[in-house]
Amino acid sequence: MTDSERQRVEARLALRGVTKFHGAASFVDAHTIRIAGEGGADQVIRGEKILIATGSSPLRPPEFSFEDDRVHDSNEILELKALPKKLIVIGGGVIGSEYAGTFAALGAEVHLVDGRDTLMPFLDADISRGLADAMTANGVRFHWKEKVVKCDASRPGDVILTMSSGATLAGDGVLVCAGRSSNTEIAQPRRRRTHPGQARPRPGRRALSVHRSAAHLRRGRRHRAAGAGGHGHRAGARRRLSRLR
Numbered sequence: 367m368t369d370s371e372r373q374r375v376e377a378r379l380a381l382r383g384v385t386k387f388h389g390a391a392s393f394v395d396a397h398t399i400r401i402a403g404e405g406g407a408d409q410v411i412r413g414e415k416i417l418i419a420t421g422s423s424p425l426r427p428p429e430f431s432f433e434d435d436r437v438h439d440s441n442e443i444l445e446l447k448a449l450p451k452k453l454i455v456i457g458g459g460v461i462g463s464e465y466a467g468t469f470a471a472l473g474a475e476v477h478l479v480d481g482r483d484t485l486m487p488f489l490d491a492d493i494s495r496g497l498a499d500a501m502t503a504n505g506v507r508f509h510w511k512e513k514v515v516k517c518d519a520s521r522p523g524d525v526i527l528t529m530s531s532g533a534t535l536a537g538d539g540v541l542v543c544a545g546r547s548s549n550t551e552i553a554q555p556r557r558r559r560t561h562p563g564q565a566r567p568r569p570g571r572r573a574l575s576v577h578r579s580a581a582h583l584r585r586g587r588r589h590r591a592a593g594a595g596g597h598g599h600r601a602g603a604r605r606r607l608s609r610l611r
C-alpha cells in the first residue's frame with residue numbers, strides 16, 4: 367500500500383517534470399545548494415527561489431537523560447522494542463496527549479505531567495475538559511502544574527523524575543513531548559563579510575553551521591516509510607505500536 371502510494375506520487379512528479387536529487391542539502395550561497403550524496407559525490411544546483419521544507423525535530427530539554435534507553439523523544443518512541451509498564455509523558459500538547467492515550471489503550475500505566483492545568487489550552491475549554499475526562503476514564507493520571515526539575519536514570523529499573531513540588535514519579539519509560547523546532551539550520555547561509563579587507567568565505571566552503579548527515583536522512587526515510595509523515599502519521603504510529611502488544 368505504502369509502496370504503491372509512493373510510486374503514484376513519484377509518477378506524478380515525473381509527469382510534471384520535477385527532477386529529484388538524493389542527499390543532504392546545504393546552502394553554498396543564497397541561490398546555490400550543494401547536495402552530498404551517499405556515495406560521497408557532491409552535486410551543486412542553483413535556483414532563483416529556494417523553498418525550504420525540512421520538517422521539524424523534537425526539543426530536548428537539558429534536564430532529561432536522553433542518552434538512556436528508557437528516556438525518549440517523540441521521534442524515538444516509534445522505535446520502541448517493548449511496551450513500558452509505566453510510562454511518564456511530559457507535556458499535554460497535541461503529541462503528548464496523543465501518545466498518552468495510545469499507550470494507555472495498549473495497556474501501559476500512563477502518567478501525564480504538565481506545567482499548566484489543562485490539555486491543549488488553544489482548544490475550546492469544553493473539548494479540552496472532555497478529552498481529559500475521556501483519557502482519565504482510560505486510565506491516564508494527570509499531574510498538573512508540575513515541572514520536571516530532575517531526571518535520574520542512573521539505576522536499573524525505573525527512571526526517577528523529581529518535580530517542582532518536590533514530589534517524585536518513577537517509571538520504566540519517559541516520553542518527553544516538550545515541543546518541536548523547525549529544521550531551519552539549512553536556512554542560514556553564512557553571511558558574507560562586506561567590509562573592505564575582510565575575507566570572503568572560501569569558494570565551495572559549506573555555508574551552514576549544521577547540516578544533516580546521510581544517515582539522518584536515511585532514518586527520516588524509514589520514519590516516513592512507517593507512515594510517520596503528514597496525514598498518515600497517526601495510522602503509521604498506531605500500526606507500529608500495536609506490534610508491541
Ligand SMILES: Cc1cc2nc3c(=O)[nH]c(=O)nc-3n(C[C@H](O)[C@H](O)[C@H](O)COP(=O)(O)OP(=O)(O)OC[C@H]3O[C@@H](n4cnc5c(N)ncnc54)[C@H](O)[C@@H]3O)c2cc1C
Nearest residue numbers: 389390391419420421422461578583586595596597599600
Ligand atoms: C508525533 C507527531 C504526530 C503528528 N500527527 C499528525 C497528524 O495526525 N496529522 C497531520 O496532518 N500531521 C501530523 N503531524 C505533523 C506532520 O508530521 C508534519 O506537519 C509534516 O510531516 C511536516 O511535513 P514537512 O514536509 O514539512 O516535513 P517532513 O515530513 O519532516 O519532511 C522533511 C523532509 O526534508 C528532508 N530534509 C531535512 N533536511 C534536509 C537536508 N539538509 N537536505 C535534504 N533533505 C533534508 C527530510 O529527510 C524529510 O524528507 C505529526 C507530527 C508528529 C511529530
